[in-house]
Amino acid sequence: MDSISDSQIIENVINRLHGTFNKKNVEYKGSAVETWRNFTQGAALQSETKEQTLLGYVNKQIVSLFDAKHVNPERLTDKDFVFEKAGDIAVYMIILMAMAQKTEMVGV
Numbered sequence: 001m002d003s004i005s006d007s008q009i010i011e012n013v014i015n016r017l018h019g020t021f022n023k024k025n026v027e028y029k030g031s032a033v034e035t036w037r038n039f040t041q042g043a044a045l046q047s048e049t050k051e052q053t054l055l056g057y058v059n060k061q062i063v064s065l066f067d068a069k070h071v072n073p074e075r076l077t078d079k080d081f082v083f084e085k086a087g088d089i090a091v092y093m094i095i096l097m098a099m100a101q102k103t104e105m106v107g108v
């Protein structure tokens with residue numbers, strides 16, 4: 001069996017995150033005009049910012065991980081479960097960073 005380096009594993013994770021990002025982008029994009037429709041619509045419904053709404057999505061994933069820790073700890077060794085939850089959190093953080101950058105660049 002070939003040995004795989006930690007850097008190769010990280011590269012694989014980044015590639016998989018790219019796929020997750022593309023999937024989320026399709027799900028959350030309302031149109032070419034409104035990139036983060038799910039977050040802006042959620043923000044309007046809850047009288048908060050789109051960034052705060054996005055953090056609500058993050059919280060959902062964190063709660064799921066903590067539930068696994070306390071209720072079913074072996075889930076934390078399930079690669080698919082961990083990647084789904086941690087991957088979503090990572091993608092949400094990338095989106096949050098993009099929102100911040102866009103705000104800085106164009107003031108929206």
